[in-house]
Amino acid sequence: MSAVLRIDDLRIETDGETPRVLVDGVSLRVDRGESLGVVGESGSGKSLTVLAALGLLPVGTRVTGGRIVLDDRVLVDVEAGVWAGERELRALRGRTAAMVFQDPMSSLDPLRAVGAQVASAVRVHAPRLGRRAARERAIELLSSVGVRHAAERAATRPHQWSGGMRQRAMIAMAIAHDPLLLIADEPTTALDVTVQAQVMDLLAEVRERTGSALVLITHDLGLVAENSDRLAVMHHGRVVETGATRAVLAAPAEDYTRRLMAAMPAEQERATPAVRTGEADALDAENIVVDYRVSGRKTPVRAVDGVSVRIMAGETVAVVGESGCGKSSLAKAVLGIQPAAAGTVVVGGVPLRSELAGRTAAERELAQIVFQDPYSALDPRLTVHELVAEPLRIRRVYDRATVGALLADVGLDESYAKRLPGQLSGGQRQRVGIARALALRPKLLVLDEPVSALDVSIQAQVLTLLDTLQREHGLGYLFISHDLGVVRSIADRVIVMQHGRVVEEAPTAQIFSDPQHPFTRQLLAAVPRLDGPRRTARTAAAS
Amino acid sequence: MLLFIARRLALAVATVLAVVTIAFVLGRATGEPGALLLPDNATQADVEALNSALGFDRPLLLQYLDTLAGLVTGDFGDSYRLRESALGLVLERVPATIELAFWAFVIGLALAVVAALAIQLTGSRVLRAIVGWAGALRQSVPDFFFALLLVLAFSVLLGALPSLGRTSYASLVLPVVTLVTGQFVMYLRLLDAALSEQAGQDFVRTAIAQGQRRSTVLFTRMLPNAIVPVLGMAGLNLGGLLGGTVVVEVVFAWPGLGKLLTDAVSQRDFPIVQAGLVFVALAFVIVNTAVDVLVRRIDTRTAAA
Numbered sequence: 001m002s003a004v005l006r007i008d009d010l011r012i013e014t015d016g017e018t019p020r021v022l023v024d025g026v027s028l029r030v031d032r033g034e035s036l037g038v039v040g041e042s043g044s045g046k047s048l049t050v051l052a053a054l055g056l057l058p059v060g061t062r063v064t065g066g067r068i069v070l071d072d073r074v075l076v077d078v079e080a081g082v083w084a085g086e087r088e089l090r091a092l093r094g095r096t097a098a099m100v101f102q103d104p105m106s107s108l109d110p111l112r113a114v115g116a117q118v119a120s121a122v123r124v125h126a127p128r129l130g131r132r133a134a135r136e137r138a139i140e141l142l143s144s145v146g147v148r149h150a151a152e153r154a155a156t157r158p159h160q161w162s163g164g165m166r167q168r169a170m171i172a173m174a175i176a177h178d179p180l181l182l183i184a185d186e187p188t189t190a191l192d193v194t195v196q197a198q199v200m201d202l203l204a205e206v207r208e209r210t211g212s213a214l215v216l217i218t219h220d221l222g223l224v225a226e227n228s229d230r231l232a233v234m235h236h237g238r239v240v241e242t243g244a245t246r247a248v249l250a251a252p253a254e255d256y257t258r259r260l261m262a263a264m265p266a267e268q269e270r271a272t273p274a275v276r277t278g279e280a281d282a283l284d285a286e287n288i289v290v291d292y293r294v295s296g297r298k299t300p301v302r303a304v305d306g307v308s309v310r311i312m313a314g315e316t317v318a319v320v321g322e323s324g325c326g327k328s329s330l331a332k333a334v335l336g337i338q339p340a341a342a343g344t345v346v347v348g349g350v351p352l353r354s355e356l357a358g359r360t361a362a363e364r365e366l367a368q369i370v371f372q373d374p375y376s377a378l379d380p381r382l383t384v385h386e387l388v389a390e391p392l393r394i395r396r397v398y399d400r401a402t403v404g405a406l407l408a409d410v411g412l413d414e415s416y417a418k419r420l421p422g423q424l425s426g427g428q429r430q431r432v433g434i435a436r437a438l439a440l441r442p443k444l445l446v447l448d449e450p451v452s453a454l455d456v457s458i459q460a461q462v463l464t465l466l467d468t469l470q471r472e473h474g475l476g477y478l479f480i481s482h483d484l485g486v487v488r489s490i491a492d493r494v495i496v497m498q499h500g501r502v503v504e505e506a507p508t509a510q511i512f513s514d515p516q517h518p519f520t521r522q523l524l525a526a527v528p529r530l531d532g533p534r535r536t537a538r539t540a541a542a543s
Numbered sequence: 544m545l546l547f548i549a550r551r552l553a554l555a556v557a558t559v560l561a562v563v564t565i566a567f568v569l570g571r572a573t574g575e576p577g578a579l580l581l582p583d584n585a586t587q588a589d590v591e592a593l594n595s596a597l598g599f600d601r602p603l604l605l606q607y608l609d610t611l612a613g614l615v616t617g618d619f620g621d622s623y624r625l626r627e628s629a630l631g632l633v634l635e636r637v638p639a640t641i642e643l644a645f646w647a648f649v650i651g652l653a654l655a656v657v658a659a660l661a662i663q664l665t666g667s668r669v670l671r672a673i674v675g676w677a678g679a680l681r682q683s684v685p686d687f688f689f690a691l692l693l694v695l696a697f698s699v700l701l702g703a704l705p706s707l708g709r710t711s712y713a714s715l716v717l718p719v720v721t722l723v724t725g726q727f728v729m730y731l732r733l734l735d736a737a738l739s740e741q742a743g744q745d746f747v748r749t750a751i752a753q754g755q756r757r758s759t760v761l762f763t764r765m766l767p768n769a770i771v772p773v774l775g776m777a778g779l780n781l782g783g784l785l786g787g788t789v790v791v792e793v794v795f796a797w798p799g800l801g802k803l804l805t806d807a808v809s810q811r812d813f814p815i816v817q818a819g820l821v822f823v824a825l826a827f828v829i830v831n832t833a834v835d836v837l838v839r840r841i842d843t844r845t846a847a848a
Contacts, residue, residue: 056751056752086757090755092754093751093753093754094753095754098752099752101745101748101749101752103745106744106745106746107746107748107749108746108749110842110844111767111768111841120750120753120755124755157844159843170749176753
């Protein structure tokens with residue numbers, strides 16, 4: 001069986017006088033029809049390696065060693081001095097190998113109708129096909145990836161499509177020319193877990209039809225377990241372990257692979273809840289209703305429809321659901337950022353006005369938030385010390401020692417105080433975000449997807465930190481998340497939301513062992529697991 | 544879309560009203576025109592007689608209502624100095640101003656688009672540096688001085704182009720060149736930055752990963768996305784040009800609105816000031832509404848929001 005893609009001893013460095021090595025001595029092989037999972041944390045070089053195969057390296061990086069062979073054509077051979085030209089690469093892109101990128105929100109041109117974008121992908125390699133025929137083919141492709149009413153939907157622009165539907169459109173473009181190889185770079189990271197399952201099902205289905213091989217690049221071991229035949233684990237620009245997916249996951253030979261597997265959210269609940277009795281509840285929200293006014297519509301859109309949440313001091317309550325279910329709106333209503341149209345909010349025993357402007361500074365201290373994205377949540381021009389000091393200065397209770405103590409609390413020593421956010425890793429930034437939220441000694445911490453932007457090993461560290469802080473300070477956590485794995489290891493109780501309402505509420509163990517509502521079961525079934533059902537069939541390879 | 548245009552028209556009325564009111568208040572605050580209209584040796588009595596003849600002794604509120612009435616009927620009164628309909632005088636100058644503004648705008652923007660595309664297509668840092676440097680050099684020279692240099696070179700030394708008045712298409716060349724070269728670098732900077740930002744967008748990478756030519760991607764994907772913010776800026780700029788370009792009009796003796804208006808202001812010729820400002824305000828609002836309609840056609844997301 002011949003290889004569709006062979007990468008030998010690939011080396012990628014940054015441009016400039018002191019080049020940094022990003023990928024070093026990587027060799028990969030993808031056979032016809034097979035599925036290769038490439039796993040690693042951010043910065044491991046997994047994306048660069050495959051981008052290099054199509055000559056798509058970002059500006060400022062280049063191949064400095066090794067050999068790349070795609071469908072028996074040598075594209076790069078540094079020793080022999082072979083470099084495929086733009087023309088040759090262009091003929092291969094989209095035809096021999098096609099890509100599906102991570103973020104379907106930004107991967108489609110916002111100004112052009114989706115159908116037109118699919119049609120132009122069709123015409124690239126079939127220029128003699130007329131416009132009309134290309135448009136018909138585009139609609140056919142969209143229908144084939146499960147877009148209903150494709151003819152009408154094709155004329156609409158991407159902002160009218162949901163994330164999952166856009167990713168279907170991306171896949172439609174990728175399979176336009178039945179490529180030998182599909183490269184999917186974190187294809188489901190930006191999607192809800194149930195949508196992720198649908199997209200992975202679709203990828204398996206189209207591969208059966210087209211016989212394409214698949215390179216699946218991801219940080220999610222569960223996803224690889226369910227969707228790949230072979231597996232390559234990358235770390236710091238090198239392949240540390242490779243082999244049949246089953247075999248590697250059953251008996252990992254390398255220490256790093258074991259660490260990755262260990263860092264996956266544990267499939268068991270946290271040991272003992274840290275609930276403190278005799279203290280006022282961290283949060284007592286009753287019958288919260290949140291409405292959004294939409295211009296051009298008389299009736300507002302109801303995002304949260306009568307939801308009640310009670311969180312005791314020292315308790316973690318997770319709110320889970322898909323995007324648009326109202327979980328973030330609920331958090332905003334608790335904080336007063338988006339005032340509740342009805343319902344009561346009591347934090348730490350203090351009843352609060354629904355809108356933030358009606359709350360005194362002392363009342364605002366009671367509930368603080370840690371944001372999802374540690375990259376945009378911190379002012380890039382303030383030092384770590386100033387970031388944590390800011391809320392203290394606003395309340396005129398600043399002193400140096402307090403900031404030092406807060407930073408020590410989140411595991412950052414004195415040496416970090418003078419650094420800027422740009423000089424910190426994602427995990428360190430999130431620690432700063434947590435220290436800042438704790439500065440005013442709140443009773444309730446709203447954690448809005450606090451670890452979903454972090455690598456799994458960092459996730460585990462931050463979750464441990466949150467657990468420690470909760471026990472120390474008796475904090476109540478309102479933990480907003482779409483990731484059930486993470487929820488399982490930190491929450492005492494879970495609230496499942498759908499369409500603005502609570503469909504199920506139960507202690508964590510019960511949710512996972514005995515889910516009652518069909519939607520909860522659907523959510524649980526969609527989470528990829530190391531021992532999950534395998535989606536990848538070798539029918540294509542056999543034919 | 545109709546609702547949007549109706550809303551914009553209401554805004555236009557409010558804008559004109561505000562402009563007229565501000566002009567009225569500021570005009571009256573700077574004094575009465577009698578002394579300026581009469582010769583130096585006129586007596587105080589003459590001045591007061593003229594002021595009262597022009598209606599400046601009446602209560603301010605009445606004068607203001609009069610002005611508003613004139614606004615509604617389109618009758619702004621006669622110019623104090625020229626004894627002619629103020630609106631007529633303004634409208635007489637409008638074609639010259641539109642001509643100059645239109646060509647300066649179109650050529651300036653077109654050149655900037657061409658230059659920005661050339662920079663992206665060639666990927667040449669040298670080209671970007673040269674074009675940017677030349678543009679900055681031009682901008683660092685004041686308009687009147689650059690205009691004089693042009694006159695010196697093309698009219699005096701070469702005798703190729705007329706330097707004064709509005710007599711033929713040839714007489715358009717030097718004033719337009721002065722304005723275009725001043726506008727060009729601003730558009731270029733905006734567009735170059737916008738295109739460079741587009742180059743890093745995921746959907747651009749998607750198109751290239753499908754095997755599209757980089758030039759096709761530039762024209763069909765990057766340019767439409769990059770031009771939207773530039774159009775907004777260009778609209779503001781065109782509105783400004785339509786208000787007249789005093790310096791250029793003075794240097795080239797171009798019979799445009801700018802010179803008429805500045806003269807009227809310094810002579811307290813209020814009817815002309817009022818009529819001129821109403822035209823400028825309307826032109827500004829109309830141009831920007833047109834630009835917004837255009838942007839909404841290109842980018843339907845803004846229409847949905």
